[in-house]
Amino acid sequence: MRSKIFVYRRGMHRADLSSQKTGCRIMTMSHNELAFAHLLEADPNVLRFTAQPAKFTFSGMRYTPDYLAEYACGTQVIWEVHRKKGMKNNYLEKLKLFASEIAYRANIKFCLFFNEDIDYKLIANLRYLRKYQVETNRFERILELSKALPSQIDIASADSFLNEKLGRGHSIRTLLYNGFFSTDLSQTITQNTKVWRVKGGC
Structure with missing residues (x-):
């Protein structure tokens, strides 16, 4: 599985993942989001997933989730990949509001995955195994x-x-x-x- 790095804004890079599971290129906005895409790609319970699935406006705020994943059990999960350290309270409150007003009402789970929990040794092994x-x-x-x-x-x-x-x-x-x-x-x-x-x- 290959990933390509692109400059999409001065000083910032976008990493794209060629996904066999989805049959298309998954666009991610950071190395941490790319790492999480590898986890979704490798998870046998994930049937399909997409990055930045939609833009939502609610309570005067805007929000674009990182991923929407559909699991074999039928559950749909919206994932937000974010750093735990330094997360601003107002951003956390926005996520909670999105979860209650949008996600849960649509019978979709909302989950946070913290950058600090990414095991990059695991990610390296998954990328290595994809070659086979x-x-x-x-x-x-x-x-x-x-x-x-x-x-x-x-x-x-x-x-x-x-x-x-x-x-x-x-x-x-x-x-x-x-x-x-x-x-x-x-x-x-x-x-x-x-x-x-x-x-x-x-």
Whole structure:
């Protein structure tokens, strides 16, 4: 998954994300918003999401949410990505008013995600794993063969098995990103990283 950085205002940069989940380019206005877009893109419970979904005017104020996400359970969530430290009281009050007057009345949840909670090691791993996404038919072959693997294995051994059966260029990382296998994403992923099958995954 690639992201591109653009200057959209003097001294400010916009980061765009090419999203496979939405099939379009997601425009973000900061590195923190870009990081959160990676989380939405990787979350298997998120069916689709969009950035800056609409501009709202209410009680004499204007507000544009950062994201609107639709989840597999049917819930819709408006997300605001913002720093916790230094958040002004009047801005927080505006968010509360938006949540009560607009979001909740439309049966949409409103959630705050703080910049300080972003795990950039996790984001780096997600961006790394996205490089191993493949077309559907190759994915299905990898998924089928993975059933012969032990429930826990290191990436090098799993890849060796897959490449022996399917040819070079196949990796268990494909299933790792899609949630069929799991690992400790707080640590840098290497060939020696242990991965384990997610119960019910395959």
